[in-house]
Amino acid sequence: AQRVTQPEKLLSVFKGAPVELKCNYSYSGSPELFWYVQYSRQRLQLLLRHISRESIKGFTADLNKGETSFHLKKPFAQEEDSAMYYCALSGRPGGTSYGKLTFGQGTILTVHP
Amino acid sequence: DVKVTQSSRYLVKRTGEKVFLECVQDMDHENMFWYRQDPGLGLRLIYFSYDVKMKEKGDIPEGYSVSREKKERFSLILESASTNQTSMYLCASRTRAGEFYEQYFGPGTRLTVT
Numbered sequence: 001a002q003r004v005t006q007p008e009k010l011l012s013v014f015k016g017a018p019v020e021l022k023c024n025y026s027y028s029g030s031p032e033l034f035w036y037v038q039y040s041r042q043r044l045q046l047l048l049r050h051i052s053r054e055s056i057k058g059f060t061a062d063l064n065k066g067e068t069s070f071h072l073k074k075p076f077a078q079e080e081d082s083a084m085y086y087c088a089l090s091g092r093p094g095g096t097s098y099g100k101l102t103f104g105q106g107t108i109l110t111v112h113p
Numbered sequence: 114d115v116k117v118t119q120s121s122r123y124l125v126k127r128t129g130e131k132v133f134l135e136c137v138q139d140m141d142h143e144n145m146f147w148y149r150q151d152p153g154l155g156l157r158l159i160y161f162s163y164d165v166k167m168k169e170k171g172d173i174p175e176g177y178s179v180s181r182e183k184k185e186r187f188s189l190i191l192e193s194a195s196t197n198q199t200s201m202y203l204c205a206s207r208t209r210a211g212e213f214y215e216q217y218f219g220p221g222t223r224l225t226v227t
Contacts, residue, residue, distance in 0.1 A: 004155075006155075009153060043117075043218045043219065043220050043221065044156075044203065044205075044218040045218065046215045046216075049215070086155060086156065099144055099161075099163070099207070100146075100158060100161060100171070101146075101156075101158070101216060102158075102172075103148075103155040103156040103157075104155050105153055105154060105155040106153075106155045106156075
């Protein structure tokens with residue numbers, strides 16, 4: 001069974017400090033991994049996906065297959081980064097879980113001024 | 114711009130009532146999903162639909178059913194609402210084309226069952 005774990009329910013940092021949101025997964029095979037974000041009073045939206053190897057709003061995430069992790073990082077946090085963050089996993093095309101997302105429990109990030 | 118709409122932002126129902134939550138998307142997406150979002154539990158998949166008249170159970174289907182008669186509309190039905198179904202319900206859709214898994218979410222319906 002596939003599983004996503006975000007060990008921190010809450011994370012608080014000060015503006016300008018580095019931030020890392022942890023995500024660990026279990027999946028037999030090579031998954032696709034994503035970070036979704038939900039800002040206050042807004043709908044859930046995709047932040048980034050590992051396959052694109054992109055940096056969005058200064059955030060990056062590296063897939064570590066050895067540690068089965070996909071941590072989200074930003075070197076200098078901003079107040080507008082305060083939000084709920086979800087890590088999510090999907091199987092690759094051809095697999096039974098293709099197209100379905102399994103989400104972690106979420107981490108609420110608060111960036112203080 | 115993808116738009117996923119849900120029929121109500123807030124809903125209050127009584128125990129035992131039959132409840133319908135409606136979701137409509139305007140991007141001709143084949144796949145649609147219903148999740149519930151609970152603090153500390155994240156998003157859990159209730160049901161999904163790969164195409165019209167197709168449906169599959171997700172991780173927590175008990176107490177729910179769905180209907181997909183038209184491509185743009187996916188309904189979640191609580192046959193007999195119970196207090197443990199008080200939650201935020203999110204609908205999402207995605208295209209089946211290519212390898213882009215991005216799911217587009219609706220604003221959510223906060224359901225309270227008293």
